[in-house]
């Protein structure tokens with residue numbers, strides 16, 4: 001099968017919303033009046049971002065999900081995406097699975113594949129997504145990293161750390177009961193982009209980003225961009241690990257340090273971390289309710305720079321969480 005047959009067969013579908021989709025030198029999108037385009041790219045490289053033997057449908061899902069997650073973090077509504085693909089060989093079973101996983105998520109968000117590039121080479125997937133954000137009275141409604149202010153609350157969506165747990169289990173550094181591994185693996189391989197929450201937080205959140213590299217590391221981006229610091233409550237954070245409710249976990253399967261490391265430094269969760277003024281607490285809960293997404297208040301923004309961790313009583317947690325290496 002040649003390059004053009006491959007594109008026609010697996011990556012060409014009707015694009016009713018785009019002015020022009022796959023097949024010409026450019027795709028054409030018509031931005032709606034009063035809207036700004038939000039654009040983001042993410043690349044997934046075999047061995048670095050996924051295992052060679054991962055289910056291709058899960059990979060198709062994840063490749064788009066990590067991109068949609070960036071739109072979610074900006075409060076943007078997905079419109080379209082392009083797909084640049086390097087494939088070592090034409091493997092039709094793989095292409096079938098990959099495109100199915102990709103389009104299932106694309107359809108769920110009304111996001112159309114409008115173009116791309118296909119070449120022979122080591123497996124590499126690069127997607128660029130296009131979304132839209134309203135401009136009201138000349139002001140973009142996009143959620144940025146730079147808007148956090150001292151006194152704001154810090155929130156996280158969904159659950160955190162389970163993707164890291166799955167990664168450690170797949171690497172062989174910990175052993176998980178089968179049911180727990182299956183759940184954690186879902187979180188690693190099929191992250192849920194928080195599009196509905198991002199949109200609901202427009203005009204409510206003061207800053208937002210999506211968590212791809214771990215809560216502490218990513219939150220620092222908000223702190224730096226906003227020129228502030230933060231204090232997080234580790235006794236609340238620990239409850240963000242879905243696996244911590246599992247009997248094996250409660251029974252001491254792995255230490256509290258391991259659990260906290262997953263939550264605070266895990267990565268690959270694609271949840272949103274965001275800030276909002278304390279006066280917006282009810283609005284945040286209403287947004288979470290509208291988006292049908294759990295949000296947890298885990299800390300506050302301080303004027304003093306730096307990131308501080310405290311226990312449930314507000315006492316400083318010692319430096320053992322400053323750098324993580326509990327999995328060895």
Ligand code: ADP
Nearest residue numbers: 007011022023024025083085114115116117118
């Ligand atoms: P060009 O030679 O102008 O780069 P190509 O021959 O690479 O164009 O691609 C032909 C058409 O197929 C273009 O519209 C391009 O956007 C689209 N296309 C190529 N690869 C993909 C892909 N993996 N997914 C979707 N569309 C693709």
Ligand code: MG
Nearest residue numbers: 116117118119
């Ligand atoms: Mg090309």
